[in-house]
Amino acid sequence: MTEAEIRTAFAREGVACRQFGAEFSARLRGGLANLLDRSSRVGARVLDWPGDPYADALPVRLAAGLNALVQAGQLPELAAHFPPHAPGDDASFDAALSAALHDDRIDAWLDGAPQTNEVARSGVLMPGLLAIAAATGLPLALFELGASAGLNLRLDSYAYDLGGLVLAPPAAPIRLAPAWDGPPPPAADLRIVARRGVDLNPLDVTDAAHRERLLAYVWPEQVERVARLQAALEAAALDPPTLDRGDAAAWVEERVAPVEGRCTVVLHSIAFQYFPATTQARIAAHLEAQGARATATAPLAWLRYEFDSPEAAALPTLRLRLWPGEDRLLAHAHPHGATVQWL
Ligand SMILES: C[S@@+](CC[C@H](N)C(=O)[O-])C[C@H]1O[C@@H](n2cnc3c(N)ncnc32)[C@H](O)[C@@H]1O
Incomplete structure (x- = not known):
């Protein structure tokens, strides 16, 4: 150049x-x-x-x-x-x-390549998990791909107003209220019984240098976003998420399989596009194969909040593949979780 x-x-x-x-x-x-x-x-x-x-x-x-x-x-x-x-x-x-x-x-x-962890994306993932809980009636085990520092794995500790559906866990470090269009998500009983993430370069919320690094990539005039990230990082440092280092494909193949009495949920936000094509294909193939083994009492869900349209102006979508079940488009959402159009 x-x-x-x-x-x-x-x-x-x-x-x-x-x-x-x-x-x-x-x-x-x-x-x-x-x-x-x-x-x-x-x-x-x-x-x-x-x-x-x-x-x-x-x-x-x-x-x-x-x-x-x-x-x-x-x-x-x-x-x-x-x-x-x-x-x-x-x-x-x-x-x-x-x-x-x-x-x-x-x-x-x-x-180093920039790395972010946008915690407001929990405001898009959370209604997706509510939809899964409503559809299955089971507790959820979460497997997050491209989790970065794992802030979105802690999404049930945050407070929400999701189109009028208010969730207020005690001592929530942040409150997310995306501008909402459409009906609220289902008011399901959400129980997360296990959670774990993978990233090529997992960031450690207990390490001050890692926290500073994440904060440095946020535009400094976005003071609310900076404050939200700071609060989420401080809370996470007291209860760090479990993260593994590695490529998402091998991790999914090793860990993800339906388990009786819970819904196994693979989720990711604005991460899949960064995975190599072979990683993407291996993940899809493994989930199809495991999905074929899933049952109503041991279901498998794939929740994706990703850019999936070649159109430059298109918003990311939130899609849910449920086995047994079908692929559903749940929402269109702003890439940083600022707006949700729930379908
Ligand atoms: C744009 S960030 C999104 C992070 C987080 N999901 C969020 O929404 O804030 C994408 C993440 O994917 C991770 N990543 C990229 N390629 C990967 C791979 N092959 N396997 C696992 N993680 C990967 C990056 O290290 C980065 O943390």
């Missing part, structure tokens, strides 16, 4: 941020597109990036590094321009940003 193409990648990412209403993040990326130069190690490394800046999410890596250092109090000049402060005039913002690029602690942030 040429230097001009690298700058374009930053500018385009800024446009995407603006489309999502993230004005500060748009300005930061626009500033980086113009200000990057070879006077700093970080600037030179970015402009000479050997790979594809889009596929590598290079602007996200650099923005997260800056955000992490700001949040840790290590870039006070730039911090004065970061939310919750107003960014100020362009000249002083650009000067602070240019100076910050000389901080070599950012360099490490360019190494």
